[in-house]
Structure formats: C-alpha cells, structure tokens
Amino acid sequence: MLKRILLAFFIAWISVVPLHAVQPDEVLDDPALEARARGLSVHFRCLVCQNQSIDDSDAPLARDLRVLIRERLTAGDSDDQVIDYLVSRYGEFVLLKPRFAPHTLVLWLGPFVILLAGMAFVIRHRRRDLNVPNEQPLTGEEAQELERILKP
Amino acid sequence: MIIETGHFALLLALAVAAYQMVVPLYAATRGDERLMRVAASSAVMQFLLLCLSFAVLTWAYVTSDFSVLNVWANSHSAKPMIYKISGVWGNHEGSMLLWVLILALFSAAVAAFGTNLPPGLKARVLSVQGSISFAFLSFIVLVSNPFQRLDQVPAQGKGLNPILQDPALAIHPPLLYGGYVGLSVAFSFAIAALIEGRVDAAWARWVRPWTLAAWMFLTAGISMGSWWAYYELGWGGWWFWDPVENASFMPWLIATALLHSAIVVEKRNSLKVWTILLAILAFSLSLIGTFIVRSGLLTSVHAFAVDPERGVFILLILCFFIGGALALYAWRAPQLKAGGLFSPISREGALVVNNLLLTAGAAAVFIGTLYPLVLEAITGNKISVGPPYFNFTFGILILPLLVLVPLGPMLSWKRADVWAATQRLWLAGAIALVATLIPVIAQVRGPWLAPLGIGLGMWLIAGSLVELAGRIKLFQAPVTTSLARLKGLPGQAIGMMLAHLGVGVMVLGVVAVTAWRVEVGVAMKPGDVVEVAGTRITYVGESPHTGPNYSATVGRFKVESGNRPVAELTSEKRIFLPSRQPTTEVGIYSFWTGDLYISMGDEALGGGRNVRAYFNPLVTLIWFGTVIMFIGGGISLMDRRYRIGAPKRAATVAVPAE
Numbered sequence: 138m139l140k141r142i143l144l145a146f147f148i149a150w151i152s153v154v155p156l157h158a159v160q161p162d163e164v165l166d167d168p169a170l171e172a173r174a175r176g177l178s179v180h181f182r183c184l185v186c187q188n189q190s191i192d193d194s195d196a197p198l199a200r201d202l203r204v205l206i207r208e209r210l211t212a213g214d215s216d217d218q219v220i221d222y223l224v225s226r227y228g229e230f231v232l233l234k235p236r237f238a239p240h241t242l243v244l245w246l247g248p249f250v251i252l253l254a255g256m257a258f259v260i261r262h263r264r265r266d267l268n269v270p271n272e273q274p275l276t277g278e279e280a281q282e283l284e285r286i287l288k289p
Numbered sequence: 290m291i292i293e294t295g296h297f298a299l300l301l302a303l304a305v306a307a308y309q310m311v312v313p314l315y316a317a318t319r320g321d322e323r324l325m326r327v328a329a330s331s332a333v334m335q336f337l338l339l340c341l342s343f344a345v346l347t348w349a350y351v352t353s354d355f356s357v358l359n360v361w362a363n364s365h366s367a368k369p370m371i372y373k374i375s376g377v378w379g380n381h382e383g384s385m386l387l388w389v390l391i392l393a394l395f396s397a398a399v400a401a402f403g404t405n406l407p408p409g410l411k412a413r414v415l416s417v418q419g420s421i422s423f424a425f426l427s428f429i430v431l432v433s434n435p436f437q438r439l440d441q442v443p444a445q446g447k448g449l450n451p452i453l454q455d456p457a458l459a460i461h462p463p464l465l466y467g468g469y470v471g472l473s474v475a476f477s478f479a480i481a482a483l484i485e486g487r488v489d490a491a492w493a494r495w496v497r498p499w500t501l502a503a504w505m506f507l508t509a510g511i512s513m514g515s516w517w518a519y520y521e522l523g524w525g526g527w528w529f530w531d532p533v534e535n536a537s538f539m540p541w542l543i544a545t546a547l548l549h550s551a552i553v554v555e556k557r558n559s560l561k562v563w564t565i566l567l568a569i570l571a572f573s574l575s576l577i578g579t580f581i582v583r584s585g586l587l588t589s590v591h592a593f594a595v596d597p598e599r600g601v602f603i604l605l606i607l608c609f610f611i612g613g614a615l616a617l618y619a620w621r622a623p624q625l626k627a628g629g630l631f632s633p634i635s636r637e638g639a640l641v642v643n644n645l646l647l648t649a650g651a652a653a654v655f656i657g658t659l660y661p662l663v664l665e666a667i668t669g670n671k672i673s674v675g676p677p678y679f680n681f682t683f684g685i686l687i688l689p690l691l692v693l694v695p696l697g698p699m700l701s702w703k704r705a706d707v708w709a710a711t712q713r714l715w716l717a718g719a720i721a722l723v724a725t726l727i728p729v730i731a732q733v734r735g736p737w738l739a740p741l742g743i744g745l746g747m748w749l750i751a752g753s754l755v756e757l758a759g760r761i762k763l764f765q766a767p768v769t770t771s772l773a774r775l776k777g778l779p780g781q782a783i784g785m786m787l788a789h790l791g792v793g794v795m796v797l798g799v800v801a802v803t804a805w806r807v808e809v810g811v812a813m814k815p816g817d818v819v820e821v822a823g824t825r826i827t828y829v830g831e832s833p834h835t836g837p838n839y840s841a842t843v844g845r846f847k848v849e850s851g852n853r854p855v856a857e858l859t860s861e862k863r864i865f866l867p868s869r870q871p872t873t874e875v876g877i878y879s880f881w882t883g884d885l886y887i888s889m890g891d892e893a894l895g896g897g898r899n900v901r902a903y904f905n906p907l908v909t910l911i912w913f914g915t916v917i918m919f920i921g922g923g924i925s926l927m928d929r930r931y932r933i934g935a936p937k938r939a940a941t942v943a944v945p946a947e
Contacts, residue, residue, distance in 0.1 A: 182673045190675065193524045195890065221619050233675025240670055244660045248653035248682050255645045261560070263633075 139267075141260050172205050177219060181206075182233050186220070190233060292357055295345025296436035302338040302393070303426040305331050309419030311395075325408045328415035329400035335422065336397035339390045343377075345670045346386060346435050348378050356442040359383060359435045367838040367866070374450045375459035381599070382435035388426050388579070391463070391470045399474060399499075406495060411482035414474070421473055422475075424606045432599050451839065451865035451872050457517040458658045465510030465537055465717040469575035472540060473504025475547060476572035479565045480614060484620040488561040493554035498926055501552065511537050512915035517684035523873030523888045525808070525903045527911055530679040535658045536578030544649035546644045553637050557702060559630075560637070561645065562622045562662065569618060573611040576652070580607055581658070632704040639705075641698040646690040653682040672828035674835045691796065692746055694789055695752020699759075704770065717755045721748035722854040735804040742800030749793025757786045784925025788918045793916025801883070801907035812893035822904035824885055825849045829857075831889075831898065839865045841874075844898060848878055852893060860889040860900075884908050 159214055176194065181202060183194035191199040202223070209219045221243040235241045275283065316324035345588060346359070349375050355361040363380040364373060371378075378387040396418040403411050429435070452458075478496045482488045514534065519527045528534065547567040551562040580603045631637040657674045664670050695717055699710035725744030731741075758764070762772040773906040807822040815830040829845040841863040848856045858876030865872065876887040885904035890899030 169697050173556070180675075180677055182675060188529060188675070189524075193526075208582070228671060230671040230673050234677035234681075235672045235674055238667065240664060241660075241672065243681070244656055244664075244674065247656040247660075248649050248686060250685065251652040252645060252649035255648060260640055 143192060150202055163203055163207065165211065169203075173216060174203070174210055177206055177210075180220075180233050181231050183221060184227060184231060237273050290351060291345055292354070292438065294437050294538045294637050295342045296434070298338045299426070299430060299436070301429060302335050303390075303430055305335040305425065306339060307424050309335060310416055310423050311419075312416075313419070314416040317409045317412040317416070320406050320409070325412035326357050328412045330420075331633070332393070332396040332400040332415050332418065334878045335419075336390075337392040337927050339386075339393045341833055343386055343390050343649065346383060347374060353444050353446065355444070356438055357435075358437040358439050361443055361446045362722075363449055364446040365838060365866075366445060366572060368449060368454070369457055369837055371451060371456065372454045375453070378462050379449050379458075380452045381865050382429070382433045385429050385433055386435055386462060387430065388470060389422055390594075390838065392418070392422050392425070392473060395471055395474050395499075399477075403495070410478075410485060410495075412620075413484055414451065414477045415727075417477035417689075418479045418712055423610070428599075428602050428606065431936060432602055443772070448496065448838065448868055449863065451868065451870050452521065454536035454865075455517060455521055457513050458521075460515050460704050461510055461513045461517060464513060464882045466506075466545075468505075468507030468510050468537070471499060471506055472544060472559045472568075472572040472575050474499040475503070475544075475568040476614070480566035480617065483567060483617050483618065485620060486624055488554065488556050488565060488625055490555050493564065494930075496573050497548065497551045497882040499924055500544060500568075500571075501926050503539070504548060505919055505926070507537065507541045507544060508915055508919050511541060511910055512919075516912050519908070520877060521872070523625075523875050524901070525682065525806070525886050525888070525905060527802070527908065530657070530676045532841060534657050535679075536581045539651050539654050539658075540574040540578060541570050542647050542654070543567055543574055546647040546651075547571050549643050549647075551638045553640050557637055557802065558646075560641070561625050564761060565622060565625070566618060567625075567644070567648075569611075569614045569650075571616065573607075574655075575608050576610060576731060577604075581606060592633055631702070634700070634704045634707055635705045636697065636700045639700050641691065642693060643690060643697065650683050650686045650690075653686055654679065657740045659681065659897045673789070688745075691749065691792070692748055695756065696794065697787075698756050698785065714752060714755060717748055717751035718752040719817070721745070723747075733805065738798055738863065739804035746800060746817040749796060750790050751793075753786045753790040756789075757783075757811050760924065779930060780928030780929070781925045784923075785816070786920045787921030789921075791917030791919075791921060793914070794797060794910050794917055798910030798912075798914060802905045802911070805906045807904040809902065809903075810890075810899065812895065812897045813900045814897035817897070819900070820903060821885065821902045822883075822906075823850060824904070825883075826887065826902055829901065834861070834864070843888070844876075844887075844900070846876060846887055846900075847939050848885060850880075858885075858887055862889050879909060888932065 146230045171207060178192040179190050181191045183191045183196055183199040183202075185196050185198050186194045191202045206219055207213075207220055207221070214222065220232070231237065235244060237245050309328060312331075313325055313328035316322075316327070348354075349357045349360050350364055350369070353366040353373070355364075359380065359382050363383075364931060368376065376383075378384040394473045398408075399411070399414060399418070403414075406414070428438075472929055475496050478492065478499070481729070483490055511534070514537070515527050518529065518534075520524070547564065550555060550560050550564045550567055554564050568858050656679050661672050661674055664672060695714055696707075699713050700707070721744045724747035725740045728740040728743055753851065760778060761771045763771045766774075792917060809819055811817070811819050813819065813828040815828055817828045819826050819828075825848070827847040827849070829847055831844045834841045834843045841861045843859050843861050844857045846860065847854065848858055856878045858878055859874075860876040862873035863872045864870070870876050874890055875889075878885045883904055886903040886905055888901045888903075890901060893899045
C-alpha cells in the first residue's frame, strides 16, 4: 500500500515540470543549455510589456523570444551570436543592458566621470581654502557680544 | 454647491500663494519686520484653504458624486470605502492637489514651529515656499482642475485602476509626497541663504530636522512601494529599477547625502557651498520625479497619467525652479565664506567621501533613467536601460560606501588616526569574517560573491553596535555607568547607529534573496505536489470567489515542512469588473528563514494551472531594515537639541544681499 502511495507521489512529482514564466514545453532537455538560455533571457526586454524582461513576462511575444533563444542555442550559437541575432531582428531596444559603444559612452562612463569631477572639485576647493585666510570678520553686533562675554 | 466651494477655496489659495510669494520677500529686502510677519499667517491661511478644497474632493469621492468628471473617471460606487478615499490621490488631478496640500502643510509647519528663526530668513523661506505653491496651484487651476463638472451625470463611474486597490498603495503616495515635498523646505532654506549670503551652523541646524523628516517619509514611501511590488506584481521581485522607482530613489540618495553634509556645516562650519548645492539638487530631483511620473514620459508600470500638454507645463515649472536656483547658486555661492579646515583623513573627510559616492550613485540612476530619452531625441536611436546596467554601475559606486560606513563615526573631527579607528573595529571585523565563512563552510550553493555580501551586512550591523558600545563604555566601565551613559546619549547618536544598522540588515536581505532564491514553476492539477527549498506544496484545488468589485479564482495550497503541516495558503487571480483588468494576489508564508511565495498563473495548456512558487530567503529583512532606518530617523528627530536653546544665531544682520 505504502509503496503504491509513494509511487503515486513520484508520478505526480515527475509530471510537474519546472518552468518560470517559461512554459513546460519550452524547456530544453539539456540542463546546461537551459541554464544558458535562462541567463540570456534576463537580458532581453519584453517589447510589449512595461519594463519587464522576457524571463519574467507571460506575454506571447516574450514566449516567442524565449523559444527563439532556445532554438538558436540548440542550433549551436554562442551567447554573443544569439544576442547579435536578436539585436539584428528587434533592434538595440531589446537589450536591457546596452552595449558599450560610442553612443553609450555617456551612459556607461557618466557616473564615474561625475565621481571624478566631484573629487576634483573637492581637491580644488581644499587648495583654495588652504590659501585663503579662514577667519570671517565679526559683524558689529558679534564684536559687541564678544566684548560683553569677555568682560569680567 | 459643495463642489464649487472646493473649487473656490482652490482659487483663493492661489491668490494667497501669490501674496505669500511677493510680500514677505519685499518686506525682507526692506527690513520691515512687521510686514514680514504676514508670511506666517498667509502660509497658515493657504493650508486651511487647501484643506477645505481637499476635503471637498474627498467628500465627492466618498459620496460617489459622478457629476464631477474626476470622480466619474476614477471611482466606482461598489468600491470599498478605503479605496474610495485613496482614489482621491490615485489619479492625476487629485494627486497634484495632495502634492500642494502637503506643500502647504510644510509651509504652515515652518510658520508655526520656526519661532526661533530670524524674521528675515523665515520670511524669505516662506516666500520661496509660496512661489513653489503658486506655480503648482496655477498648474492645477489651469490644466488639471479636479473639480470639473459633467453636463450629464452618468449613473456609474469607471473605477480605479485595480492594481492600485491595495492598502499599501493607499498610503504609499501620501508618504512619498511627504518626502518629495518635504525637501522643498531644504530648498527654500538654501535659496533664502543664498539671497541673504549667509550660511552658518545655526542655518544647518534649522535645515536638518526638515530634511530628516522628508527623508523619513521618502524612506517609508519607497519601502512601502517596494513591498507592494513584491506581493502585488506577482513575480517575486522587490526592486525593478523602474523609472518611477528611480524617480523616488534619486531624491532619497541626495537627501541622505544632504543629511550627512549638513552635519559638517553644523559642527564644523565647513562644506557650506556643497551643502547648499545638495539642498537644491534634492528638491530638483523631487520635481523631476514628479515630472517623470506625471508626464508619462517614460514607460513604467506606474504610469497612469499620460498627457503631453501637462508634461510641458510641469517641464516649464521645472526649468524655472531648477534653472533659477542653479543660476542663483552660481552667482552667490562663490561669495560664501569657507569654514573650518580639515585633513582628508577626518570625520569631515569621511563625510565628503560619503557625499561623493552617494551623489555619483544618484548620477548613475539619473543617467540610466533619462539617457535613453535624450539619445532618442538626438539621434533617434532607441535603447533600453534595464536592471543589468543599474546593478553594475550603482553597485560599483555604492559598495565602497557601504564598506566605509562603520569607519566614518570612528574618525575624529579635523584630523583622525585611521589605524586607531580600525583597531576599534576589530570585533566588528571578526564578526564579519565569521559571517563570511559560515556560508562557505556550510557549502551553500550560489554566487561566490554572496558570502562576502553577508559579511558586508554583518560588518555594518556589528560596526554600528561596536560604535554604540564604545560610546557608552560597555564592558569598560561598570554596567550602571554604561546604562547611565546610554540614557544620556543624544538622540542623534542613537538615530545614526540605528540608521546604519538598518542598512546592514537590509544588505543581508538583499544579498540572501539575490543569491539564494529558489524558484519553481510548474503546471499543477489538484493533488499535485511540488517541493521548494524543503517545503512540500500540495495544490488542493481552486474555486470561484466574488468580491465587492471583482471576481476571482482562488487557488488553495497546503504547505508542509518536515512532514508537519505548516499553513494553508491561497493565491488569487482577480478580474476587476469595470475594466476587466486582471491582478494577482499571491500567497505568502513567512518562515524565520524566508518567505514561501506562491503565485497563480493562467490555466496551463495541457490542463491544470500554471503555478510559480519561490522561496525568498531573508527577504523580509529588506523592509525590516528600512523600518529600523525610519525609527533611527525618528529618534534623531526627537533630539532635544533641535528644539531647545541651540539655534541662536550670533547676529541676524549679515552680508547685505546686493
């Protein structure tokens, strides 16, 4: 009896196939290839959704792209080839991580340039402050106040 | 008639705002103290008028008065009462009204609590507040009037976007606006200081509590938004680098920097020029945030108001305030006198590093959010900037900051000994090292960086505690002495310790859920079992359910851990009636070690139901950390030094404005 229950559980268990937004029929048999496909799909934008990757999206187009990625991988493409292929078909908009290229220099380097500029600003101001006498002249009232305090 | 009263109060508020903008500024320039006092009374007046106006709009929503265009377009008589009320700000017009109401509240608070401010400064601050209010009230009156009537009264409203019908989202916008708008006070103080030509320790002490209050609101608002996204959007993430999230995150980063640099102005009379700039930037980013959300310029899960005409109007307001403030800054800031000197290795130096990294982090978020727009406008090239970009750039900039956090408070002012400071942290370092080794020894599978992340979180937590222990001389003096010292600690010290500790707790949650989340997606029929991270989930079955304004399919799941039943979870797919829009209600069970998260999908192709189950380890720590940060802010705000005695300026007559 117990054996049959266990068997039933086992059958139930193997009949449930892992997926993400990924449908059961999309999943590749080769786990290594499937892992590569999953790794790639988080980098592509679902073009009909609002700010979701195709890995997260339930939209039919996202599904088509996932299937496409798996087809290319099965056909023996490298990751870069898959990326190139999708970009050639859907444009650079499909990439969630923009390429490092002349038109994205500002994007990729901007924050670091700002950090360096901030450092330069601080260093320059420090130099300036060191050269300028630090005392601020007292206003009339401050001088009176000081005199009042200092008087025994 | 009631509706018209609300509209009329709005127009009156606009007139009062104009008065508040012009008269006090004129009075301050003339040095007429009696006339300056109208600033406070008009600020309070404006607040009362806007309260009336807002109350009327709320009344229209509560009574489902569909003769009002705004109510008809965004409400439904079958909605539960809480969502009728939250519907007031769940739309463009109403949320703008809430925005100016909170602005007026802050102005009135400055008027009421700022009794120790020099009259000239107070008048100028309130005048700047009045000008912001004037701009946004004009916007509301001219292009987004919430009181517009319909000629023919429809029988039923169109309903509120169902995704917004959630308790957390009901209070999320007011909190966030409290933060955005609260930063206007820091902005106004900065502008007033530039006009006066004087920034000093007293100024910093006046600005700091307002910035802190705004920061607390922002922290709570962002955290709540993230929590909502986690359980409502149904795919288990907690932060998406969505443009609207970024819009609230940028002011938060700059406000955090401002909080730190204002300390330097207060204690050491240094970094003034920089602090003023941060105050301007923080509110500018709030305005940009409002613009991003309100114009629908960027695609986002939140964009529920898309109207280019309004976008242009807000853009003009934005250009005026940001451009004007920066121009004034460029003109006046060089005349501000430099303050106390310090060596690069000092508390001041550490706070400068904090500021640089936070600002650069904000810049990364800013560039990533807006660059695609600019690029498309210039070259027509469409690109996307998604989480991989933000994680990389923001991560690189913020990691060193997190590593340095425990060191900062150990350094002394003016000139510090790094070696001595490091030695005081040996215990924290040891705890961090052990924490790093635990996942390594336990051979938890996952990215190799993850143990280091756990180490970093523990370093922050232990560092904060060690700092506190040092202050109260724990284990170095008798326990009674330590307790007495603890009682005598200023609120600011405890607040800082808690805020830094909260960051550590949050880091633990972020690292754990990013590195070790387990996810399983299956098509399940009733009776099917799936195992996720040691818990067995049995799909019991599903049944239909009818709510007040939606119909739903409820899936029931039995959760067992170690052969013991733990919980019965339900997850729903809801269809809201007026719009037929679907939403997901996930089932979450929180273990000590993390959340079990079950989300119902559509019906599977081969029969059954697509179900996604996640185990999100330690995910609750993310929000728990923000709660600790919030409490830290609150304790710091209650520091009596803000209220008693201290803010006395040496002299009110400063460098003349010309």
